[in-house]
Amino acid sequence: MPNFINFGREISLQGDQNHPNVPIQFDRSQVTDGRALVFSRMYDNVKSRLAKAYDQHRKFYNLRRRDEQFLENELVWRRNYVLSDKAQYYTAKLAPTFVGPFIIAKKLSPWTYELKDSNNKYCGVWHAKDLKAHPPDEE
Incomplete structure (x- = not known):
């Protein structure tokens, strides 16, 4: 056919x-x-x-796609990509899914952001799909 x-x-x-x-x-x-x-x-x-x-x-x-925008100096969590290591007795399955919080240093495009930690150390450029908004502090 x-x-x-x-x-x-x-x-x-x-x-x-x-x-x-x-x-x-x-x-x-x-x-x-x-x-x-x-x-x-x-x-x-x-x-x-x-x-x-x-x-x-x-x-x-588009079922689970999030269209989320972040602003500069906003706190976010980033996805933790780790590998298991048998020699170190480390299992990626038990590692935390998200780590942080990090600060958005610069918005490079609508989808990519440059991150820094609380000590102003550069932490790389990350895609928006790998970021999650930090929840506001509850008092």
């Missing part, structure tokens, strides 16, 4: 029908108005199915 949609003909799967020295001849008499109508319907069908698949993928991708 994909080959028919792309090239307008089905491929031959039997090896004895293919001759490498004989050029492929395309018979233009086969192309009729009826075949053009079939192609038009097939194209519309494929287009609608691709649109439906796009909508489904977009829905699942």
Whole structure:
């Protein structure tokens, strides 16, 4: 089916029908108005199915996506990416998911932020998906 949609003909799967020295001849008499109508319907069908698949993928991708913006000098937590180390008897599974708090030193783009710790030490550039707002102090 994909080959028919792309090239307008089905491929031959039997090896004895293919001759490498004989050029492929395309018979233009086969192309009729009826075949053009079939192609038009097939194209519309494929287009609608691709649109439906796009909508489904977009829905699942955006299901848990947070669109959060942070301001400079705001406190945030950042995701902790660690690896297990057998030699040190350290299991990443038991490590904290977020560490911090860190201060946003600079907003580089709507999605990337430069962080510093409480001692004004540079802590790298992080994507917004890896940051979480620090909760306000409860009194």
